[in-house]
Amino acid sequence: MLLRRLMLLGACLGALFAAPASAQDRVLNVFNWNDYIDPYMVQRFTRETGIRVRYDVFDSLETLEGRLSAGRSGFDIVVPTNEPTFSRLARAGGFRPLDRNLIPNLRNLDPVLQRQIASSDPDNRFGALYLWGTIGLGVNPDRIRALAPDAPLDSLALLMDPTHARRIARCGITMMDSAIDVIPTVLRYLGRDPNSTAEADLRDVERALMAIRPFIRNFSTGGAIEAMAAGQSCLAFGYSGDMIQAGLRAREANRGVTVRYVAPREGAQLWFDLLAIPADAPNPEAAHAFINFLLQPDVMASITNHVRYPNGVPASRALVDPEVANDPAVFPPDELKASFFTIGPVPQAAERARSRMWARFKAGR
Template structure:
């Protein structure tokens, strides 16, 4: 999900010509972010403007980030956790409260997005939003028409604006022979299944979660693979035809197919039942060795023109409302990236699990994927 990197154990050192945290000298900021989640030239421009080198490492999952943080002193200054992980990492005392006076560009943040972030960070004390996105359905348009035809699901060219395409086995199996990938993310899938069942998508009730697990267990018959990044290239190359994925990644798949000129057309939709809204957020670690530089880096990313450049490069919506005039029209007008008010009202968030619920989710997700 979300810089072209060389994976090395728990992190990936990105090819911007910067050293690892242990080797950095002088004015520096050490950043740990998701892969494919920034315009690389933004880092160069930050260094040219401020004289601060950026040591930029990447991770591929919140679990990788959390494992690194809980292992002890990391040397990182700025990290980018998603909402539920931010919530429990705040509780664990990993972050310092932000001094908004040191982030003058925070005045241009999107109030609605920050209000949703407050579910995880009450009062928006510890983090500001970097990017946000939805979990929905990505598909190969030509193959979807072949598989669905005129099935009475939706007005969208015969097909796919409902989670039914995923949760009704008789519909999902139509795609099994052309490849179906699903995010390896129980947080996304459980909340989505709960929403589809017309239960509270933020429910922590064990009976609700078991109902969701039973529904999700039906996927295994038709799903080729559970993975949270391989579906991007799979869709772009035409190797798979359907995925439960993230909006920005799905549009990256579309863009890669267009660049390859391989006649593969990819679309992504937010199903009519609603979708999970996820937020990736900028926070400063409590033991950050370069606090001044961390503030400078975050404030640079919050500059409207810079936030827009990162959105234009990644196809993810950003949390800076004032960036909209600088965003490419095809992205800004895409309601699957920047939903209209009616669609926004159908987006939901889900808080982190307590330990007992997390054990249940982990156990059930293993059963869902393996059948054991």
């Protein structure tokens, strides 16, 4: 994680110093997920436009929403997930409508995916699809089988069944630190509607999570990449691309650690991350230029190669490395996608109840 952060910082500093003197007042402030862009594309953007990039990262939707809800964030580009964060902020007036005349490359986006996102962003008015993926399990199969040979590696029961979690705990379990992302999947595992806000369903979710709480080593979202790659954890609940990145880093380190991403057979939550411009963005023209730059097929292909998440530009697929393009964990086959589910917005009262429950769960009481 530290190495990747340093690479990203170096790329952004390179972009800063590459900018011509006459463009020093043209600055783009980006707030994106950690490990979620090819840093060399940041350099290229500055080279081609003369716009410097100040790049900051977050690793949970709660962090992003908190910064934007406070107002005057200073960011020109943010990358929220369509539900519930993007749709909630859009309804609250948190985003500037996209000027399509400034983003001709919007025509490159997949119309099928755009229609799916329209339930969160009617008429695709405020967001441009960036990357998408699922939430599931990162597993170290060798270490898990050594401790729990009969545990199902393709099921959420691997994590949610206390019998399995108790045995696996010895090699480390990491839970992503996000009630927004975890609760819908637990509801699905329990056979409930992932969008349920019923008090009885939330109590059942809490009971299920509390049953495995003694076996969770740590709560981390972005940090799960390094924990899995380094062998500090053998099971993590996290984002698909993060777990695939963990596997790549483990192979590069060549220390006998294997990490695989599993979309659980009970169904994985499908999400879409959108490029959006905050309503009070100080440099909206630079933001439009950045979105237009990113939506070029060769740029999106480079990003997918780097972060192992599929993107929303179909023409990029032919430019993606064959190893990535043919990886079903990155580009899931249709039969697997049939089990995926999406979530909708949650009323504010239900969101508060979920947050209180999550705090109890983390505290273990």
